Amino acid sequence: MDKTILPYLISGVSVGGQYALIAIGYTMVYGILRLINFAHGDVFMVAGLMMVYAAAAMPLSLAIPLVIILTVLLGFTIERVAYRPLRTAPRMSVMISAIGVSYLLQNLALYITGGLNKNYPQIPWISDRVTVLGMETSRVTIITPFLTVFLVVLLVLLINHTKIGMAMRAVSLNFETSQLMGIRINSVISATFIIGTFLAAVGSMLFFTNYPGVVPTSGAMPGLKAFVAAVFGGIGSIPGAVIGAFIIGIAESLIKGLDTILIVNGTITEQIGLATFSDAFTFVLLIIILVFKPTGLFGEKTTDKV
Amino acid sequence: MKKILAVALVLCLVLAVAPMAFADNPVVKIGVFEPQSGDNGAGGKQEILGMQYANQLTPTVDIDGTTYDVELVYADNASANDKAPTAAQSLISSGVSLVLGSYGSGVSIAAGDTFAAAEVPAIGVTCTNPQVTSECEVYFRICFLDPFQGTVLANFAKSELGATKAYCLAKQGDDYSGGLCNYFIDAFGKDACVYEQFPEGTSDFSTYITNAQNQGCDVFFSPVSTEAAAQIIAKADTQALGMPILAGDTWDSNVILNAAKGKDLKICVTTFYQEGADPDFDKGIKEWIKNDTTALANNGGNDELAAVTVMGFDAYYVALEALKAAGSVDPADVLETLPSLEYTGVTGKIAFDDIGDALRDSAFVKTCNTETGAWDFVTVATVG
Amino acid sequence: MKAVRTPEENRRISWFCFFATLAFLGLVLLLDQLIKPTSPMYMLLTVLQKGSVYALAAVSMNLLNGCTGLFSLGHAGFMLIGAYTYAIFTIPSASRDTVYQYYDAAVRFSFPEVFGNAMGPAGTALGVLVAVILAGLMAAAFAYLIGLPVLRLKSDYLAIATLGFAEILRAVCQWQKLGPITNGSNLLKSFARVSKFKLVLGSTKLTLSTFVPVLIAAVSIMIIVKLINSTYGRAFKAIRDDEVAAEAMGINLAKHKMISFTVSSFFAGVAGAMMAMVLSIAQASNFKSAMTYEILLMVVLGGIGSTSGSVIGSFLFVAASEWWLRGLDSGTFLGINAPNIFRNGFRLVVFSVIIMIVVLFFRQGIMGERELTDVWLNRRRARQKKKEAGK
Numbered sequence A: 001m002d003k004t005i006l007p008y009l010i011s012g013v014s015v016g017g018q019y020a021l022i023a024i025g026y027t028m029v030y031g032i033l034r035l036i037n038f039a040h041g042d043v044f045m046v047a048g049l050m051m052v053y054a055a056a057a058m059p060l061s062l063a064i065p066l067v068i069i070l071t072v073l074l075g076f077t078i079e080r081v082a083y084r085p086l087r088t089a090p091r092m093s094v095m096i097s098a099i100g101v102s103y104l105l106q107n108l109a110l111y112i113t114g115g116l117n118k119n120y121p122q123i124p125w126i127s128d129r130v131t132v133l134g135m136e137t138s139r140v141t142i143i144t145p146f147l148t149v150f151l152v153v154l155l156v157l158l159i160n161h162t163k164i165g166m167a168m169r170a171v172s173l174n175f176e177t178s179q180l181m182g183i184r185i186n187s188v189i190s191a192t193f194i195i196g197t198f199l200a201a202v203g204s205m206l207f208f209t210n211y212p213g214v215v216p217t218s219g220a221m222p223g224l225k226a227f228v229a230a231v232f233g234g235i236g237s238i239p240g241a242v243i244g245a246f247i248i249g250i251a252e253s254l255i256k257g258l259d260t261i262l263i264v265n266g267t268i269t270e271q272i273g274l275a276t277f278s279d280a281f282t283f284v285l286l287i288i289i290l291v292f293k294p295t296g297l298f299g300e301k302t303t304d305k306v
Numbered sequence B: 001m002k003k004i005l006a007v008a009l010v011l012c013l014v015l016a017v018a019p020m021a022f023a024d025n026p027v028v029k030i031g032v033f034e035p036q037s038g039d040n041g042a043g044g045k046q047e048i049l050g051m052q053y054a055n056q057l058t059p060t061v062d063i064d065g066t067t068y069d070v071e072l073v074y075a076d077n078a079s080a081n082d083k084a085p086t087a088a089q090s091l092i093s094s095g096v097s098l099v100l101g102s103y104g105s106g107v108s109i110a111a112g113d114t115f116a117a118a119e120v121p122a123i124g125v126t127c128t129n130p131q132v133t134s135e136c137e138v139y140f141r142i143c144f145l146d147p148f149q150g151t152v153l154a155n156f157a158k159s160e161l162g163a164t165k166a167y168c169l170a171k172q173g174d175d176y177s178g179g180l181c182n183y184f185i186d187a188f189g190k191d192a193c194v195y196e197q198f199p200e201g202t203s204d205f206s207t208y209i210t211n212a213q214n215q216g217c218d219v220f221f222s223p224v225s226t227e228a229a230a231q232i233i234a235k236a237d238t239q240a241l242g243m244p245i246l247a248g249d250t251w252d253s254n255v256i257l258n259a260a261k262g263k264d265l266k267i268c269v270t271t272f273y274q275e276g277a278d279p280d281f282d283k284g285i286k287e288w289i290k291n292d293t294t295a296l297a298n299n300g301g302n303d304e305l306a307a308v309t310v311m312g313f314d315a316y317y318v319a320l321e322a323l324k325a326a327g328s329v330d331p332a333d334v335l336e337t338l339p340s341l342e343y344t345g346v347t348g349k350i351a352f353d354d355i356g357d358a359l360r361d362s363a364f365v366k367t368c369n370t371e372t373g374a375w376d377f378v379t380v381a382t383v384g
Numbered sequence C: 001m002k003a004v005r006t007p008e009e010n011r012r013i014s015w016f017c018f019f020a021t022l023a024f025l026g027l028v029l030l031l032d033q034l035i036k037p038t039s040p041m042y043m044l045l046t047v048l049q050k051g052s053v054y055a056l057a058a059v060s061m062n063l064l065n066g067c068t069g070l071f072s073l074g075h076a077g078f079m080l081i082g083a084y085t086y087a088i089f090t091i092p093s094a095s096r097d098t099v100y101q102y103y104d105a106a107v108r109f110s111f112p113e114v115f116g117n118a119m120g121p122a123g124t125a126l127g128v129l130v131a132v133i134l135a136g137l138m139a140a141a142f143a144y145l146i147g148l149p150v151l152r153l154k155s156d157y158l159a160i161a162t163l164g165f166a167e168i169l170r171a172v173c174q175w176q177k178l179g180p181i182t183n184g185s186n187l188l189k190s191f192a193r194v195s196k197f198k199l200v201l202g203s204t205k206l207t208l209s210t211f212v213p214v215l216i217a218a219v220s221i222m223i224i225v226k227l228i229n230s231t232y233g234r235a236f237k238a239i240r241d242d243e244v245a246a247e248a249m250g251i252n253l254a255k256h257k258m259i260s261f262t263v264s265s266f267f268a269g270v271a272g273a274m275m276a277m278v279l280s281i282a283q284a285s286n287f288k289s290a291m292t293y294e295i296l297l298m299v300v301l302g303g304i305g306s307t308s309g310s311v312i313g314s315f316l317f318v319a320a321s322e323w324w325l326r327g328l329d330s331g332t333f334l335g336i337n338a339p340n341i342f343r344n345g346f347r348l349v350v351f352s353v354i355i356m357i358v359v360l361f362f363r364q365g366i367m368g369e370r371e372l373t374d375v376w377l378n379r380r381r382a383r384q385k386k387k388e389a390g391k
Helices: A004-035 A039-056 A058-084 A091-113 A141-159 A163-173 A173-178 A185-210 A222-232 A238-256 A258-265 A280-292 B002-017 B041-057 B084-095 B105-118 B146-159 B175-187 B208-213 B226-238 B254-260 B279-291 B291-297 B307-326 B331-340 C007-036 C042-067 C075-088 C093-099 C111-119 C121-150 C155-174 C175-181 C212-230 C231-240 C242-246 C255-277 C291-300 C307-322 C326-327 C346-361 C372-390
Strands: A131-134 A137-138 B027-034 B062-065 B064-077 B096-098 B120-124 B139-142 B166-171 B193-199 B217-222 B245-247 B267-272 B342-343 B348-351 B362-369 B372-384 C199-203 C204-207
Touching: A004 A039, A004 A137, A004 A141, A004 A163, A004 A185, A004 A238, A004 A258, A004 B208, A004 C075, A039 A185, A039 B372, A058 A091, A058 B146, A058 C212, A058 C346, A091 C155, A091 C291, A091 C346, A131 A141, A131 B084, A131 B217, A131 C307, A137 A141, A137 C372, A141 A185, A141 A238, A141 A258, A163 A185, A173 A185, A173 C212, A185 B062, A185 B362, A222 A238, A222 A280, A222 C042, A222 C291, A238 A258, A238 B208, A280 C121, B002 B331, B027 B084, B041 B064, B041 B105, B041 B226, B041 B279, B041 B291, B041 B307, B062 C346, B064 B084, B064 C326, B084 B105, B084 B279, B084 C042, B084 C346, B096 B307, B096 B331, B105 B120, B105 B139, B105 B193, B120 B226, B120 B307, B146 B175, B146 B217, B146 B245, B146 B362, B146 B372, B166 B175, B166 B208, B166 C212, B208 B226, B217 C111, B226 B254, B245 C204, B254 B267, B254 B362, B279 B291, B279 C255, B291 C231, B307 B331, B307 B342, B342 C291, B348 C199, B362 C155, C007 C042, C007 C204, C042 C075, C042 C212, C042 C231, C042 C291, C042 C307, C075 C175, C075 C255, C075 C291, C121 C155, C121 C255, C155 C175, C155 C291, C204 C372, C212 C231, C212 C255, C212 C307, C231 C242, C231 C255, C242 C255, C291 C307, C291 C346, C307 C326, C307 C372, C326 C346
Parallel strands: B027 B064, B027 B096, B096 B120, B120 B139, B166 B193, B166 B217, B217 B245, B245 B267
Antiparallel strands: A131 A137, B062 B064, B267 B362, B342 B348, B362 B372, C199 C204
16 A cells, blocks of 8 residues: 555655745745736746756756856846836736746747757756665655755745845735835845746756656646645745645645556556546646635735725 | 838738749649647657658659659648648648648648648658548558557567556547557457556656556556657656556657667567668668758757658658659649559558558567667567 | 717717628638639638637637636636537537547537438538537536636636636546547547538539638627627626726626626637637647637737727737748748748747737737727717818
């Protein structure tokens, strides 16, 4: 029994950790700007592509920091060019702009790669094969959750104990008031985007080392799932997003193996194709939480303003 | 702003439509309906290579006493069934006499109706699903079919690999892998197979490999696109799959060889051509690929020959034969001559049966040598 | 500026629109006969066919997003329901077993056949019409069920929930256990499609491949315009402008949102059916959220809130991406030959840059919130004023 379910759990925890790193970007941006940054998943994909090209041109020890810097720069630029001019516009306009950026990034990736699958470079050590609890897997699978938790703890410390962190909390509490209090809104927002894309870049390295193929649409589904994780955990709450992401990762992995688990169990005798719902189940979770607890697991209650 | 936009758009329209080419000989156009992006982009590009090489060797054709220059007209069907009809239409509108392609069955099935409506004949190169020709009057093909290939693979799994329980993995909504798995299961026995489909955009194949291991299968059959194949191979290695992987003709590609090199895996495929069957041809095309940087890039960076490239090569000559026999560049005349056409190419004799399928009764089985990174010949398989 | 119209002007506008549509339909019918599939100009017909599908989809999305202010991203899901309903109920019984090659088909009749057997050729046409309407009704029924929980949600939560529902619908349609109905994840084909739409009058054969989709789109859009101009339409706009105020004015929020949502989805379903008949295949994997985004971008291009804008936006979008900019992908554009830059995918890059420019700098789109008729009316008034001043 254990032997059957364990591989799914480990793979689920690993995927969950990768989603968590993306989800933080969503939840922080939403907390401050009330914007679903649809382009975030595509930034994640672009980070993967940049790594493919960077690794072909230089050693990994240079490529990894360079890709992280470039990704952060990309996130920063997107905010500057596509979101800042629309700061006073209706929320729908900003969301449409985010969809436009996502469309642009995907098409750009399509053009550059020629629409072909790009093989992600093997990062030594973390992509090695290891045996854990009698199960063969790659080292990255084991490392991901620990690295994720470590980064999240750092982030929470940053938010709770530094000046910029305090400013972020203030802005997310009330945009206008914090502006009046002398907080430089623009730099706070830029900082948010920088942190969010930094984590997405790290997440992309873990994700693509684990699943080594980058296509223009690679970011779309992980992006959506990470956003759902953020909503599920309570949008604006960082621990919420992380826990949400782990739940979604594990659920997804278990559903993919559910047919097999049930067959080995003896509950059913033939495949019933439940794996079809591995993506859809994420959205079922989303709708359940939206209908019954719209603020998510850990979200704060907000009152609707007229 | 709006006026400028309008003027600019009209300009685009006029210039795009204006014809450019003035050649000495009259031109006959052959449409190349292949994926150049998406899941099957890499395979489509390899198939095109064969046609380009053939076109370079034989750039003209004599039709009814006149020498025509052959021009290949390309349309990218993007491996997507919804893009296929429009891509097909763009070929038809550019005045092609006949069409070659595609790699991947779904796009050919989807575009069949468009070709039929315009009565432009199409010759499938490596689309192996029966539906390509069965529902379409104008579609022919030069490759074998999935019921045949599935049976060959199932027999091979049973007798050569000694498998008793097979894990079959197809991509959801993909007619090639879905069809092939289906015929494999028919031949292998429904109760001895575990059949799963992964959704589009899946990158995590580790759970499917765990599923195969957990259900005690002893052969892993996954005739999916090369893109997914590379990921399956990577995961199969890290998770110590412990059973041979079996696949169809799409896997006969250097993408697989590159992915499998140095790994502890056994991979077997069925295919149309084994390198060495025609050494002169092999030498010529390898020389050409090596010296043409674009061709080299499209072939994945080395000169390892894919069977689909050879099939593309043969398809081009079948097209020329059809044009010669028709004695005209009119699609309707070409369509009329196709059923009775015969041609012996590099991959063997090509002739069509009454619904337009190729009369082929043998397939090559190859296995991947993970040390040298090349294909080793295993056997020629037929179904008795 | 939105012009307040007199009843006299209203009547004129209605007639003008009616005749303009009629003339346009006549022109399409003529083009249908003149342009053969092998002609280079056939791309024009392709654009008209696809454009009319997207026009209806965009107008129906605009009804919801632009006129009612409900930001929903579930359009692809409803189009999927429409396409499947239409396809399943028009596959001729002779082709059923080849289409459902891995399953035992559960639905074993087709409307065009049933009506065709009873009433001849007119019955076949009626059967297609019935299937199209049923496609809309199915989409509307699903919309009603989905609307019950999600319409209570606000702006972006509504967007993400509807997006989620569209993804769930897609997964359900691909489930192998539903194979006997939906053919699993495999494609549906051989159903009634545009290339088969012909009218035989004695010895003359009229091709209707483009005429039929354009006609369906025109009639549907007219109905939507009627709805927008009715008291319901004004209530929708009141909800969009200020929900609380609208409620205070006595507008039943839940009811009106639901009406807008189901009507919009009905026409999305019809658009889905048209999509199937134009593409001649239907497959769940094509109805991804990317399709919803594309339709949304068409609405934005035309101007959110403007019906004629949505129509113009979608025809421009389709024509540019399918036809005018194709050269960008194949090496030569505007006579410039640069195969290294103009290669596969460049068209879409240029296209998305244009869209980003519109989104950022021309937020009003082509029409803003105006309609073509407003433009026409303003011109007319200006002319009249001039005349009066001249006297």
